[in-house]
Amino acid sequence: MNNDTIHLDLSIDEINLLLEGLGELPFRRVFQLIGRIQGAARAQLQEADIQPVDGNGHGVAAAVAAEEVPA
Numbered sequence: 001m002n003n004d005t006i007h008l009d010l011s012i013d014e015i016n017l018l019l020e021g022l023g024e025l026p027f028r029r030v031f032q033l034i035g036r037i038q039g040a041a042r043a044q045l046q047e048a049d050i051q052p053v054d055g056n057g058h059g060v061a062a063a064v065a066a067e068e069v070p071a
Helices: 012-022 027-047 060-064
Strands: none
Touching: 012 027
């Protein structure tokens, strides 16, 4: 992978859907990407002091960072 970057503006629901899809792929291929997404989401949620909940009243921040993976 090269160092070119693209900045995306996605909702929490979209990020969770993306993580769900990545979870279907082999772990060895996606664990670093999942870790980067979780780290960025966690930092932004903490910075904005956002404690969102999903439709079931569960913390979405926890869903974004539900599975700790090595970076």
